[in-house]
Amino acid sequence: MGYYCHAKGHMMERLIHDDYLMIYCIQGEGVVSASGHSSSVKMGDVLIVPSGLSHRYTSSLASPWTIYWVHFEGALVKKFCSNTQVERSPGGFYLKNIGSHPQLTGSFDALLSCRYSAHDLTVHIFSASLLRQILSHVAFLKPPEQLRRQRESLDLDSLHTLMQTHLHEQIDLDTLAASVNLSKYHFVKRYRAITGTTPINRFIQLKIERACYLLDTTAMEIKEIAFEVGYEDAYYFSRIFRKQIGISPSQYRKALT
Template structure:
C-alpha cells in the first residue's frame, strides 16, 4: 500500500495497517477480493498533519468531520472542509495537510481490490473532481466506527471479511448521499421539492416541460439540465414513474377497470397506458392485478 503517515497520533486517535498476511487472504477470498481495506484510521484535531505522495499505488478515502484541510494535486490546491469526502484513485500523486488554525478531524481508509476502479467510476470520480461535499451524516460516521473495530481482531479473517463488506456499504452509501448533497448546493435557485410536489398533484393529467420550467424560473433547456444533474433522470421520466406508481396503487385498492385507471392517471388511450405500464413494471396492468390476487406468478 501507499506509505501511511508517520505523524504522531494525538489522544483519542487511531491508525491501523492491515497485516500483509490478512491482505493476501482478502485479495484471494471470493467474498472480499473485489474490495478490501489495507489501512485505516481516525485523526482527531490533527494539528501539523501533512502528507506528500509522489507514488500512490492504492485507493484513498478521507472523510472530514470537523475543521479544515487542503488537498494539492498537480500544483493546484483545494480547500477541504467539514462534510467533504476525498476520493483519490490509484496513480494520482498528491499532498494534503490540516489547517494550521482549525486542523481537521478525519476518518481515512486506504483500500484495494478487483472492483476498486468500478466503485470509483460508480461514484463519478473524475479528473480534477476528487472532493465531494456530502455533509455530516451520523450513519456514515457510525459505519466508519464499525469498520475501525476490525483493528481489535488481530488475525481473525472473518472480521476482516466483514470489514471489507462494511467498506462496500460505505461506498454505496456515499452514492446515495451525492444527489442529496447536490440538491442542497443549488437549493437557493432550484426547489426540487416544489417541482416534485407539482408533479405529484397532477398525476391525473398531462404536465408539460414548459410548465415545470416556469415553476423553477428557468428556461426549458436549463431546467432539464439542472434536473438531470440532481436526480440522474429527466423530469418527464420521473413524472411517468409517478403516474405508474399511482396506477399500481389504484390497481391495489380499487376494482376500477384498466380503462378507468388509464384515464385516472392522465392517459386517454388505455392501450398506450398499458404499453407504458409494462415497459416500467415488466408486466401488464391486468397481470399486475392478477398477481396481487394470487392468480399470476410473481416471476413470469
C-alpha cells in the same frame, strides 16, 4: 485505517502511492495537492486519492481537520470510486462535499472497530463489506447545496402520485397547488420551469397514457375507458385523446390489429 481528531500539523506527502486513499473530513479543513493542482478539503468533504497518484495533503493550522481515513485496494476499487458521482479534479483526485451524516460516520466507526478484532477471514470479509457500503453511500448522497435546491423545488414524485390516484376523476389547479403549499401562480410557474409543461397538461397526459394502456390491454368500450379516466362525455374524451395522440381512440385501437 484510522481517525485523527483536530490533527494540527498533520501532513503527508507520497511520491509513490500504490493503493487508494479515502479521507472523510468531519471538522475543520485542509489542503490536498496533486499534479500541480491544489484544492481545499472542508468539513463534509470526501477525498479519494487513486492509486499511482503522487500527492500531498496538510491539515489547516487555523482550523485543524478531524478525519476518518482508510487505505484500500481490490479488483473493483476503480469501479466503485468512479461511481462516486463526481468527476475527477484536474489534480486527478476525487473530491465531493456530502455534508455531515451520522450514518456514514457510524459506518467508519464500525470499520475502525475491526482493527481490534482477530485478523481472520471473517473480519476481512466484514471490513470489505463495510468499505463497499461506505463507497456506495458516498455515491448515493447528494451535496447539501443540491439538496437545498431540491427542497426549494417541487416534490414531483409526490405530486405525480397525487395525479395518478385521481386519474378516474377530475382534479383542479387549486387542489394541486394546495398540495405543495403554493399559490396557483407560483405553482404553475415553478412546475413549468422544471418540466416544460403545465400541471394540468401533465395530468391530462397521465390520463391519456392510462387510456392507451386500457385500449392496448382490454376489450372495454371507448365510453367505458373515457369514464375510467374521468370523462363522462365520450366525445369530449375523444377530442382530448386526438389532441394528445394525433388520432382518435378507435383509430388507435384499430392500429393495434
